[in-house]
Amino acid sequence: RKAEWEKLKDAETLSKDGKKFELAANIGTPKDLTGVHDNGAEAIGLYRTEFLYMDSDEMPTEDEQFESYKVVLESMEGHPVVVRTMDIGGDKHLPYLELPEEMNPFLGYRAIRIGLNQPELLRVQLRALLRASVYGTLRIMFPMISNLPEFRAAKAIFEEEKAKLVSEGVEVADNIQVGIMIEIPAAAVLADQFAKEVDFFSIGTNDLIQYTMAADRMNEHVSYLYQPFNPSVLRLIKNVIDASHKEGKWTGMCGEVAGEPMAAPLLVGMGLDEFSMSASSVLKIRSLISKLDSEKMAALADKVVNEATTSDEAEEMIREAVPELA
Numbered sequence: 643r644k645a646e647w648e649k650l651k652d653a654e655t656l657s658k659d660g661k662k663f664e665l666a667a668n669i670g671t672p673k674d675l676t677g678v679h680d681n682g683a684e685a686i687g688l689y690r691t692e693f694l695y696m697d698s699d700e701m702p703t704e705d706e707q708f709e710s711y712k713v714v715l716e717s718m719e720g721h722p723v724v725v726r727t728m729d730i731g732g733d734k735h736l737p738y739l740e741l742p743e744e745m746n747p748f749l750g751y752r753a754i755r756i757g758l759n760q761p762e763l764l765r766v767q768l769r770a771l772l773r774a775s776v777y778g779t780l781r782i783m784f785p786m787i788s789n790l791p792e793f794r795a796a797k798a799i800f801e802e803e804k805a806k807l808v809s810e811g812v813e814v815a816d817n818i819q820v821g822i823m824i825e826i827p828a829a830a831v832l833a834d835q836f837a838k839e840v841d842f843f844s845i846g847t848n849d850l851i852q853y854t855m856a857a858d859r860m861n862e863h864v865s866y867l868y869q870p871f872n873p874s875v876l877r878l879i880k881n882v883i884d885a886s887h888k889e890g891k892w893t894g895m896c897g898e899v900a901g902e903p904m905a906a907p908l909l910v911g912m913g914l915d916e917f918s919m920s921a922s923s924v925l926k927i928r929s930l931i932s933k934l935d936s937e938k939m940a941a942l943a944d945k946v947v948n949e950a951t952t953s954d955e956a957e958e959m960i961r962e963a964v965p966e967l968a
């Protein structure tokens with residue numbers, strides 16, 4: 643299998659019937675770029691910038707951030723790099739940023755909620771990103787968006803910083819797509835409305851599953867409820883992909899499900915545009931996709947989404963229809 647995967651390193655990702663998909667990698671720091679190139683990822687679908695903050699004793703400066711973003715963009719030589727603005731809070735703390743003690747940190751002061759409440763943090767990051775944008779194809783996404791006003795506010799800050807830089811004579815790219823993570827059910831349900839305003843979606847299944855099933859992703863006592871194949875989760879995913887396509891936008895997925903072989907048939911069938919995963923999974927998934935017929939998978943996805951009543955039933959339907967998984 644290794645030898646077969648090796649041959650796919652420089653290949654496009656095509657289903658058996660020739661439909662094209664993009665296989666991207668998730669990274670946390672520029673150090674992860676080696677793995678991205680060694681495994682033939684076509685893009686970076688999630689750059690988790692919070693490590694930049696967590697690996698430091700104080701808030702990283704605009705220049706420090708700029709350097710990291712520039713390295714990543716240059717290394718990808720024009721292939722897209724989706725950078726997520728900082729997702730601090732929840733389980734991720736910073737010694738130099740005082741955050742409230744919370745009963746439910748995952749439902750609390752986290753990610754874009756911090757970014758909008760302490761906009762100077764978000765502004766610094768967006769300036770660094772805007773300055774780096776000329777070194778490649780930059781896409782920016784905001785984490786933990788739950789309603790449209792949050793996206794509008796974050797986008798407005800982006801536009802303001804862009805205008806400021808331009809008036810200062812700094813060159814910035816004019817093709818930066820701005821999108822959101824879909825990881826809160828409220829946003830997944832209203833995807834049709836979001837799709838009119840964002841450039842793209844990236845589905846964060848790690849959180850989307852936790853919030854849909856109300857099962858803490860770190861709590862072993864409720865891990866049986868953490869079900870990627872629960873039909874409710876699958877319906878939300880399909881709703882998001884369909885809504886984006888209706889508006890001519892694209893949808894990626896950057897949670898763990900994107901690199902899960904059992905999920906690939908459904909995601910191919912639903913027409914997910916971009917799969918972003920740990921680099922070490924890219925070749926395995928590219929190989930699997932090359933064996934799947936996208937039309938047959940679309941029929942399978944419809945059947946699963948409409949008829950499965952439990953996670954087990956959904957998995958059983960997939961296993962039955964896709965012998966290549968065995």
Ligand code: PEP
Pocket residue numbers: 688690729825845846847848849850896897898
């Ligand atoms: C997710 O929630 O699926 C995701 C990709 O973000 P994180 O795992 O960093 O919360």
Ligand code: MG
Pocket residue numbers: 825846848849
């Ligand atoms: Mg998340």
